[in-house]
Amino acid sequence: MPEHLILLAPSANRVYAADAPRLVGAELQALAAGFGMTGAAVEPVALAGVDYLALHTEDALDDTGRAVVAALSAAHAVFRREGDLLAPVRLPRLGRYPDDLVTVQKYQGKTNEQWTRLLLNVTAAATREPGRLLDGGLRVLDPMCGRGTTLNIALSLGLDATGVDVDRKDYEAYSAFLKTWMRQHRLKHTVDDAQLTIGGAKRGRRLQVEVAPTKDDFKAGDVQHLTYLSTDTTDLQGLVRSGSVDVIVTDTPYGVQHGSHGDRLARRPLDLLDRALPEWTRVLRTGGAMGLSYNRHVAPRDDLTALLAAHGLSVADEHGAGEDPDAFRHRVDASIDRDLVVARK
Missing domain, CATH: 3.30.70 (Alpha-Beta Plaits)
Structure with a gap:
């Protein structure tokens, strides 16, 4: 061999x-x-x-x-x-943009970039069409995106991405970062940062970006689309179309405080997921997959997999071989025993 x-x-x-x-x-x-x-x-x-x-x-x-x-x-x-x-x-270069898109942001509570990339890869591998990860066709949603690590990784790979987070400070920090980063790298792009109003009701804010690595790519329409919705992840009606995303990947609340996230992360993660999963499964296409990073201390694996099954999802063998149920489990600190679970629609 x-x-x-x-x-x-x-x-x-x-x-x-x-x-x-x-x-x-x-x-x-x-x-x-x-x-x-x-x-x-x-x-x-x-x-x-x-x-x-x-x-x-x-x-x-x-x-x-x-x-x-x-x-x-x-x-x-x-x-x-x-x-x-x-x-x-020789390996092909998959990234379309400079690496600092993913690495330059530093803030308390930021998820390790390698773990976020791993979560996206493992989730994409469980979909009906994993090749979309490599050909740029994968549509990514992070429904609790914080300051956008998942969005930046997806963008760097040439993928379209949508993020949702109710924390206005995170939205503003990410919007300021991305606008500055694109200007510093002199990338051809368009930005729309505006009030989000649906049916006359104010739902938060929406950042919409089109960007390409070169002016020729932008002119040819070879662009990436990124959307950040500063709104409630449990109510995406009118904001994200049904069956419009291939993968959903996110860090579920770890039950610990990280700076401005204190109130949100103190909530019971399984209760929040129970409220959010109907909307997340609605926007996920058939054959797509959902990958959740979670803290076993506050979300026992059996309880989490039972919750996913109750919402019509099929928990996958996310590590391929099926020999080690703890293949992705690892310690972050004394309060976080991190793992991931992948489920298919």
Whole structure:
């Protein structure tokens, strides 16, 4: 079997870095299963004192296989093993914009970017058409988007994205950041930041952005669309069309306070999800998937999966192999025992 060794990118988060090889291995297993990489096996290896993830496949990596590896949340480089030698393998560049779109924002309570990318990848792999993740066709919704880490990752991959959050401070901070970032990078774009009024009723604010990496792309209509709705995520009627998104990915409330999020995050997450899921499932297309990051301390896995099933969703085997139900579970701090769950519509 051909063997490729994947060198992982370092994580700025020291706690996350300790678990990254295991988490990225589970992510790769999920992507391999979603993209039909038959017989793929993943294991950690050490070579000359350096840690890698070994990917064993029945055949050499084709264009899709290389794109899958490139999509990983923490892939830095990949090598084909030839005896005692490593031959570098060129990976396609999936990002359309400078990396600082995702990394430049720093604030208390920000979710690790690698974890957010992993959550998006694993959720996309569970959809009926996972190839949309790689061809730019995936439509992403983060219904509790905060200051927009998911939105920025989706945008960087050339995907259309919608975010929803009731916290006006988060909306204003994200709007100011994105406008400044696009101007600094001299990207061709349009912005509409206005009061959100539906049927004469004020529902919050709406930021709508069209942007492209080059002027020629913008002129040709090869643009990304981003929308941020500062409104109640439990009521999206008239704001997001039914069956219009391919994946829903979000951090559910962890039950701890992070700056301005205190009131919202102090709420019981399962109660909030019970109110929000009817709208989230309405806007998710058939064949789409929902990926939720959650804190096991405040949302026990069995209770969460039962809630998803009660709203008509089918909980998926999000790590592909089905051998380890704790494949994505990891400690963030003493109050957060983080995991993810994926469910299909």
